[in-house]
Amino acid sequence: VDEINAVVRAGGAPYVRDVFLADGDAMTLPTTHLLLILDAINKNFPNVRRVSSYCLPRNIQNKSVEALSSLRERGLSLVYVGC
Numbered sequence: 001v002d003e004i005n006a007v008v009r010a011g012g013a014p015y016v017r018d019v020f021l022a023d024g025d026a027m028t029l030p031t032t033h034l035l036l037i038l039d040a041i042n043k044n045f046p047n048v049r050r051v052s053s054y055c056l057p058r059n060i061q062n063k064s065v066e067a068l069s070s071l072r073e074r075g076l077s078l079v080y081v082g083c
Helices: 002-009 031-044 057-061 065-073
Strands: 018-025 050-055 076-081
Touching: 002 031, 018 031, 031 065, 050 057, 057 076, 065 076
Parallel strands: 018 050, 050 076
Antiparallel strands: none
16 A cells, blocks of 8 residues: 555556556455555556456465455456466
C-alpha cells in the first residue's frame, strides 16, 4: 500500500493501467491483506485495467473458492501459476 500511496503523491495515478503484485508470490499473503491491497488499487487508480500476480500451485490450493472469488470480484484478473 505504501507503493500505491507513493504513485498517488507523485501524480501518476491517472496513468496506471496495469498493476502487477510483484516481489514473489503475492498469494502467500492472507486473503484479507490482499483484499486491502486491491481496495487501495481500485480507490486510487481509476483507470486500472488489470491486476495480476505470480502464484505457486500450493499457494492457490491454500485459498478457498470463496477467497479466490472475492479476490476476483475486487479486481485480481490474472494469476500466473507455475513453479
